[in-house]
Every structure is written in C-alpha cells, then in structure tokens.
Amino acid sequence: MDKQTARQMVHSAMLAPSSHNSQPWRFRLQDHSIELLADSSRALPVNDPNDRELHISCGCALMNMRLAAAKAQLGIEVQLLPDADNPELLARVVECPQAAEQPALAQLADLIPNRHTVRSEYEAGFDDGDLISELRQWTKLESVQLAAVSSEAQRSRIADLIARGDKALWADRAWRRELARWMLPANRGEGLAVSALWSPFIRAMIRWFNLGTMMARKNTRLAEKAPLLLVLSSCGDGPRQWLETGQALQRVLLGCCQRGYQGSFLNQPIQVSRLRTRLAKVTGLAHPQVLLRVGRPIEQAVASARRPLSGMLDPV
C-alpha cells in the first residue's frame, strides 16, 4: 500500500465521531496493511464501562478507512478482531488487489470532513422516505438493523426514556466528574469543546450540580421535535457487533450528510441498562446501540477538534 493512500486512510479515520470526542484509536502502518487498535488510555470507564461505545467509535473510524481505500481504488480485505489473544487489535485492513471495487463507498469518502454532530435544533419536517430505505439497505450490509421511529406514540415513549436517562446519568457524581474531565478548550484537540475562558467554571458546574432535570427537559423537546429519529440495533452485544454498528453508523451519518442532513445522539436510554431493555421493547429491536436525531441544521455546523495524527500512530 503506498504511503500516501495509507496516510489518507488514517487521516479519514481520525475524523470519525467518538463518544466525548475521546478519539480512542491508534493505528499501526505495515507494508501491506493498517491495524486499528483501541486506545484504552482514552476509555470512559463510567460512561462506557464495557467499552461498547469505544468499539462503536472505532467502527466509525474503520468505515472511514474503507471509504478512503475505495476512493483510492485500493482493493482491501477487512479482518475484524483478527487476534483472539489481543482484544485491543480491533481490525486489520489488508491490501487485496483482487477485491472488487466499491464505487458506492468511494462516493461517500468526500463527505467525511462535512459530517458533524449538530446538537442544536433542526428545520421542521422530513419527507425523504427513500433515504430511510437506502440507509436500511446499507446497515443490513453491515449486519445491523435500522429502525425509524414511525408513530407519535412511539416517539413520546422514547422521549420519556431519554428524559429518564438524563436524570439517571446526571444523578451519578462519577459520571458527571468524567464528563467534566472531557469538557476542554478546542485547542486541546480532544474532548467536548468549551471556551478556554469559561472551561474551569463549566467543568466545576458539571462536577457539582445535577443538571439532569434541565437536560431532560431540553432533550425531550429535541426528541419530540426531531424530523427523524433512528435507532441502530445489532443481533448480538459484543465487540464484533459493536464494531459492525460503528461501521453502519458512520455510513448512515454520511448518507444523511449527502442529502444535506446532519445527526446528533440521544443515547441516554441506551447507556442506562434498565432503560435500554425498555427501549428494546418499545422499538422491537434486539440490542439498541445508538439513538440518533437527524435533520437539516438551522445553524452552520462546526468542526470539532482532533488530536495530531502523529500521536495516533503506533511504532511497528
């Protein structure tokens, strides 16, 4: 694999979304492959005790590598969890000249820098039914099920679960402390950006005050007004399925981006296990992994910070 293609693949990978913008990945460049590894020093033990979201984030990065390879017309084979003795080695992307070209993936590669998590309100209305069936076909290719919330009754039950999730998470001091640690000035290149001037104040506020009721109210409103609510679900609940979910998620987000939509996450009911069971019941899905709000942003989307690439490369 030539150096330029390898670098482009890794550069694309690092633009993937990740929980708390933790960017929990490392890359090892070999002559004919790139290895994607989990960076456990960037795990979120309270928010994500089983590393489920860490794997989903790395799955998103893996999809970006696949897209960049498709754009460079590089045939590849992806081996998920190739070494049972090394669970940190999440995937190996191996050059494979006989692999078929992937024009559908190549088309999405250019959108990678345009995708952002947009947490503000979206324009009202969604009438793009074709998009949902297209996204469903794509996620199926990754062994992931996609459901669109289809009735007002279902939406309001989900909004209620989101509110309960917010209240449960914010009531947990350890969860708030961990969140506060990741609220960082943008120039740090990681975490959820806050202004450098205000960051000590914001961090202290999050550490000390339970804002659950306020966040529940805000997120209930966002869920109720969301033009489209999507749930991604997998057929099992382990590292392989989480990596598959991440790949499907990134493809969904870029497919939305292609039509002028952006997404943001309302994962609270998935992060609290008793609520996750309820969400599974409400949606009829086996293992809900991600709950997304999708729509056309009213405000201009802003790119979030990233660490320098050099810090993500492992020595061979």
Ligand SMILES: Cc1cc2nc3c(=O)[nH]c(=O)nc-3n(C[C@H](O)[C@H](O)[C@H](O)COP(=O)(O)O)c2cc1C
């Ligand atoms: C698995 C996963 C879970 C996430 N959970 C949340 C969440 O609960 N709330 C939220 O606002 N953003 C969530 N995000 C979005 C990240 O915060 C976002 O990707 C990160 O800050 C980088 O910003 P970007 O997506 O604009 O590049 C999640 C992202 C991933 C991949």
